[in-house]
Each structure stands twice: as C-alpha cells, then as structure tokens.
Amino acid sequence: MFTDYNDKTKDLLARLDAFLETHIYPLEQEMLTWTAAHPWQVHPAIEGLKAKARAAGLWNLFLPEDYGHFSPGLTNLEYAPLAERMGRVLWASEIFNCSAPDTGNMEVLARYGTARQQSEWLMPLLAGEIRSAFLMTEPGVASSDATNIETSIVRDGDDYLINGRKWWSTGAMHPDCRIFVVMGKTDPAAPRHQQQSMILVPRDTPGVEIVRPLEAFGSYDSPAGHAEIQLTNVRVPADHLLLGEGRGxxxxxxxxxxxxxxxxxxxxxxxxxxxxxxxxxxxxxxxxxxxxxxxxxxxxxxxxxxxxxxxxxxxxxxxxxxxxxxxxxxxxxxxxxxxxxxxxxxxxxxxxxxxxxxxxxxxxxxxxxxxxxxxxxxxxxxxxxxxxxxxxxxxxxxxxxxxxxx
Structure with missing residues (x-):
C-alpha cells in the first residue's frame, strides 16, 4: 500500500515530526499575531529556523533531481507524506525551502533552465537566499483558459520587450523576492498552444510596477503575499527566455x-x-x-x-x-x-x-x-x-x- 512508506521516508517523517514539535508548533500562534502587525516583513526567527532545518537534512525535500547537498533526490511518492506533515502549519513549508511558488519555479529551472539561468537563479533559490514569484493570471481575461493570456513578449534585437498586467502573483510581495517567471505570448498567430512562452524577469527591472497587494479572504498572506503587477516595456536579454519560443x-x-x-x-x-x-x-x-x-x-x-x-x-x-x-x-x-x-x-x-x-x-x-x-x-x-x-x-x-x- 502507498502508506507503507519506505525506510527513507519513515526516517525523514520522524525527523520532520520532531522538528515541528520542537520548533514550529510553539511559534505558530506568535507567528500569526506578528505577521498581522508587521506586513511584508519576515519574522526574526525564520532565518534561524531555516538554518536548523538545513543542518538537520530537512532541506529542498521536494526536488526529485539530485542536486548534491541541495536535495536528497526524493521521488514524488516519497515526498508526498512529508508535504502532508508541513501542511499542518501554513508557513512550515518555507522553513524547509519547500513553499510555493518557489518549488515550482525551482523545478522549472532545474528541468528547463540553461546552465547560466541555473547558476544565476536556481542555485540562490535552492540555497534559500532569495524568493521568487510566478506571473500567469491576468485581471482582464479568464485565465482559467491560459490561451487567453494577453501579456506580450516581443523580440527586439538581443532583448525581449514585455507588456501586460498580472495579478494573484503569489510571492511577489516578499522582501526577498528577486525573480519572476512570467508567462505571455510571443506569437499570437501560432497554433493555439504554441503562442505562449515563459521568461525570467528580475524583480528590479525597469518597467516592473507593483500596483497593489491583494487580499485573499481578508488576509494579505504576509510576507509572501499576492500582487497585482503592471509590466510596461520591461526589457530583458533574449537569453532570459526559458526553453524557447512557444514552449510555455x-x-x-x-x-x-x-x-x-x-x-x-x-x-x-x-x-x-x-x-x-x-x-x-x-x-x-x-x-x-x-x-x-x-x-x-x-x-x-x-x-x-x-x-x-x-x-x-x-x-x-x-x-x-x-x-x-x-x-x-x-x-x-x-x-x-x-x-x-x-x-x-x-x-x-x-x-x-x-x-x-x-x-x-x-x-x-x-x-x-x-x-x-x-x-x-x-x-x-x-x-x-x-x-x-x-x-x-x-x-x-x-x-x-x-x-x-x-
């Protein structure tokens, strides 16, 4: 049965449970109160907890590929019960560098990124030095059908110019967010599912404007948050494109x-x-x-x-x-x-x-x-x-x- 976990998973579960009992549950209530009073700030205990998790070998558990000391190389089945344990406290996943949208963005960079993209962005993410955001949903169209997305990614010499408006961009409000993975159209005339591409946009690129943080059921989900973002003539080098045009x-x-x-x-x-x-x-x-x-x-x-x-x-x-x-x-x-x-x-x-x-x-x-x-x-x-x-x-x-x- 799937719940008859292998020895590797059982060992990690035991260590994770002990970590939660010792470090996470005792801080849970304080964290709720503190984040409400200090929007867009990271609780002073977070970085210390991350260091403890990393020292305990409870770091980057989500990543199937083996990145040496960055990841234990678990399968999805091995990682799944660990994700369940982390879900018992809403912010626990971050302590183990396993929180969304960073996990998805790291998997994208690990699977599809060039050596340069991995060196510049994946390695700092795996080390927990920076955070990231994923920009897909748009306020002006029904983004449940991703072919509706209107943000344009247009080649201009050695660069791409990006124009559009995104929202519900989870993670974009975090003070340590440094990189956006943006989905948009490079060729509106191409076949329906070959119009879209994904491109890396550094957070501090000129033309990137955080319009506002968005509340989800009355909460800003600080410090990561969800942002509405305006992209106006955002220029990034062509080598920031992921995999190739039309591969979004x-x-x-x-x-x-x-x-x-x-x-x-x-x-x-x-x-x-x-x-x-x-x-x-x-x-x-x-x-x-x-x-x-x-x-x-x-x-x-x-x-x-x-x-x-x-x-x-x-x-x-x-x-x-x-x-x-x-x-x-x-x-x-x-x-x-x-x-x-x-x-x-x-x-x-x-x-x-x-x-x-x-x-x-x-x-x-x-x-x-x-x-x-x-x-x-x-x-x-x-x-x-x-x-x-x-x-x-x-x-x-x-x-x-x-x-x-x-």
Whole structure:
C-alpha cells in the first residue's frame, strides 16, 4: 500500500515530526499575531529556523533531481507524506525551502533552465537566499483558459520587450523576492498552444510596477503575499527566455503536475490536523449534560471526515506514484482528480472542525480559519474545479466511448 512508506521516508517523517514539535508548533500562534502587525516583513526567527532545518537534512525535500547537498533526490511518492506533515502549519513549508511558488519555479529551472539561468537563479533559490514569484493570471481575461493570456513578449534585437498586467502573483510581495517567471505570448498567430512562452524577469527591472497587494479572504498572506503587477516595456536579454519560443504550455505541464501533488498533500495535512483538533474539542467540551463527542451528529462528522481524508490521501499518493513510474502525461487524469477532490475535501473537513469549536473555531486563537481560507483558495489556484472536471469528464467519455460494443 502507498502508506507503507519506505525506510527513507519513515526516517525523514520522524525527523520532520520532531522538528515541528520542537520548533514550529510553539511559534505558530506568535507567528500569526506578528505577521498581522508587521506586513511584508519576515519574522526574526525564520532565518534561524531555516538554518536548523538545513543542518538537520530537512532541506529542498521536494526536488526529485539530485542536486548534491541541495536535495536528497526524493521521488514524488516519497515526498508526498512529508508535504502532508508541513501542511499542518501554513508557513512550515518555507522553513524547509519547500513553499510555493518557489518549488515550482525551482523545478522549472532545474528541468528547463540553461546552465547560466541555473547558476544565476536556481542555485540562490535552492540555497534559500532569495524568493521568487510566478506571473500567469491576468485581471482582464479568464485565465482559467491560459490561451487567453494577453501579456506580450516581443523580440527586439538581443532583448525581449514585455507588456501586460498580472495579478494573484503569489510571492511577489516578499522582501526577498528577486525573480519572476512570467508567462505571455510571443506569437499570437501560432497554433493555439504554441503562442505562449515563459521568461525570467528580475524583480528590479525597469518597467516592473507593483500596483497593489491583494487580499485573499481578508488576509494579505504576509510576507509572501499576492500582487497585482503592471509590466510596461520591461526589457530583458533574449537569453532570459526559458526553453524557447512557444514552449510555455510544455513548461507549464511539467511545472503544475508535481505542484498539484504538493498542494493537495499540504491540504490533507491541514485537514488531518483539523480533524485531530475537532476530536480533542468534542471529547473535552460538555453541552446539555454530556460531552459533544457523544452526540450522534458529531460522531457522524468525525467519521465522515476521517473517510474523506483517507480517500483523498490515497488518491493523491496514487497520482504521485503514477508520475514517478509513468510520467506526468500518463498521470494527467489522476492529477485532475486530486485537484478536484482534495481542496473540496479539506474545505468541508475544516468547516466541520470550525463548527465543532463554536466561536473559538472562527477566531485567530486556532489555525482553522486560515486553513479554510487556504483550502478555498486552492479550489481556484492551478486551475479552478470546473476546468479540471471538464477535462476529466472529456477524457473519461473518450476512454469508455472507444470501448463501446467490446
């Protein structure tokens, strides 16, 4: 079974659990309060925690390729349960250099970057010296269909000129953000999925304007944040293009598959912790003469939540295993399934936990409200539910229609 983890994963899980207990959980509440009072600043303890994580060998766990001392070279299946553990605290992934969008950007640079691009940007990212952002979504078009993207990337001699407006650019507000991965059109006349390209844009390039930070369900998600960005005649050298003109969708396919595994496993971690908090609450809380845990409706919520979490966990691990053994293309339907299932599952489980806690559940004294906002946001990020259901339904109909009469 997928949950019978190998010795390498078991060892890393034990070390990760110990790190969380010693360093992360005790700081969780303070971090929530501090970041609300100090927008766009990094908590003073963060860099010290990163140094401890790196010294403990809990660093860059997400990266399948072996980059010497930068990465242990785990498979997606080996990394998935580690991502679940990190998801138990919203900011924990950053401590281990495993937070989005840096993970996806590092995978892009590792897989598609030139030696110069890797030296200039990948190595500092792997070392945790800088942060990055991914600029794809645009306010003026339905970006759930990425072919709608209007940002232009036009060749001009030895450079490219970039013009467009992006938003929900996660990570762009971080004070250590130094590089943007930007998706736009290099050839609007090309076939539909060969119009787009990706290019590296240093954060301090003239013409890059942070218009505003965006709130997600009332939170700025400081210090990384989500920004609306105007790109006006942004000029970068031609060698900043990734892979080649018209290769943007190819890069996106390679980037988003593992990234969705990471998101879903982190959500499963948040849901699992929410279930645990709910069980502790209903066991201790008394109403109408008995503990809440003795009421049938509460027990049904707990049972349903446990079933939902385990189903989502097994499905996500199955998708991770399929990517490892057969590649991203073969795992396309499974990845679509987990992106449909896991965020909705987590939203429902967290909501039940909030309800069981009463007013406490809606307060900042617990992480439940922030878990819920994260889960609800991921129903939109990396493609909304409707797009994944449309594609999965299309593929499923085609698969079984082809076997008619057999």
């Amino acid at each position: 969708f190819e890069i996106a396919q390679g980037r988003l598959g593992p990234g969705r595994i990471h998101h879903c496993m982190r959500l499963i971690g948040a849901a699992q912790r929410s279930l645990e908090l709910m069980c502790q609450r209903v066991d201790a809380r008394v109403a109408f003469g008995q503990s809440l845990g003795k009421f049938s409706s509460i027990r049904q919520d707990v049972a349903r939540s446990r079933c939902d979490i385990e189903q989502a966990r097994l499905l996500t691990l199955s998708a991770a295993d399929c990517i490892d053994r057969h590649g991203i293309k073969a795992a396309q339907d499974l990845v679509g399934m987990i992106k449909i299932v896991a965020p909705s599952m987590a939203t429902a489980v967290i909501d039940r936990a909030i309800q069981a806690h009463g007013g406490l559940g809606a307060s900042s004294d617990l992480p439940l409200y922030a878990f819920w906002a994260y889960a609800r946001s991921i129903r939109l990020a990396d493609g909304p539910d409707e797009v994944h259901m449309y594609q999965l339904g299309r593929n499923t109909i085609a698969r079984y229609a082809a076997t008619a009469g057999v």
